[in-house]
Amino acid sequence: MCLGIPGRIVEIQPDGRAMGTVDFDGVRRSVCLAYTPEARPGDYVVVHVGFAISTVDPDEAARTLAVIRAIPDALAAELGTA
């Protein structure tokens, strides 16, 4: 039950009940968005047991990957492919 996964908000229902549809790589589910009131369609949210508990920050996601990519690649250097 404790596994949260990111999904993309497809739509937010207009009835003010904070429910929306989230796409998890093709599988769509109804998700409560009451805890991520700032989220908009197209945003990624981390969903636990039918509730979005956090928005995924695209800038920070890119930054984390950039930091990892910047690690010198010792193996490639040794093989002369760097």
Added chain:
Amino acid sequence: MRYLDEYRDPELARRLLDELHRTATRPWTIMEVCGGQTHTIVRQGIDEVLPAGVRMIHGPGCPVCVTPLAAVDKALAIAARPEVIFTSYGDMLRVPGSHGDLLGLRARGADVRVVYTPLDAVRLAEQNPGRQVVFFAVGFETTAPANAMAVLRAAEAGLTNFSVLVSHVLVPPAITAIMDSPDNQVQAFLAAGHVCAVMGWTEYEPIAVRYGVPIVVTGFEPLDLVEGILMAVRQLEQGRAEVANQYVRAVRRNGNQAAREVMARVFRVTRRTWRGIGTIDHSGLALTERFTAFDADLRFATAELSVAENPQCIAGEILRGTRLPTDCPVYGTACTPRTPLGAPMVSSEGTCAAFHNAGRTRMSTVEE
């Protein structure tokens, strides 16, 4: 899929591991608290490619595993009542109680239903006014906002046939208990990213200071975990003990304010018994005074039942990280995910199930 595939890139994982091998000069023992992280570490074999001496201990962060036997027995007693529709997250159904599990009870005719979200349980109560719908509200800080919202919605709808059997647990007091235990070996923690997505990490700051232990808020994908381990090892090598955040894309310092507000309205902090570990002060959540009308424990007045663990199960030592599943005499033989004798063999977040699913045998994990 976006935000998953990139963090599973084996080439980048190898670079992180290289960096980790360059960084670690001494043996270090690190605990990942969360069962979801244990699952990834064991399935990907991350613990087997770490620098010599860097050792992962698998922590107690499996909600299925630590829900006390007494709570499981209460669930069984309530679910057996003819007027009750008992609802639960799926992975609680096979958790062994003193006498059987919820799945067995259902096979004998009890109305036990799996729900994906607690809001489904509220809906069932609305649709079945003549029945009592009970939801088994378990888990860490990750499921608490959802379970709190279910109670709030039921209250707003004026439902009198909905209640929750609450057995929530909290992570920081468990970390403190581990550091206080005389046989503790943990030198750094990977804190569970999604728990911190809800609660933030300010609770961990005094713990890091008091025990001189680095705590790295970490995500769940392979790259997250290796980077989290690297960040912990860097601190250990440099003699620092701070709270750091690896999982920046999803966790903010103060967590999720909206979720914390609803949790604070519905739940209060209480003493809680952890299965296999014992009772820890301030380590759980119970309903606040205002919402006691939704307390299944009070509504059905379940008496204290006498509880009995399977005597062969060493789950307590496994949850404290002092022994491995492969040390258990019945691991993989009498106890398998199909026939679990103890809670850690039930859900994929349990260390025994994670080991079993990854095909680990006693032979392959013999040390020295």
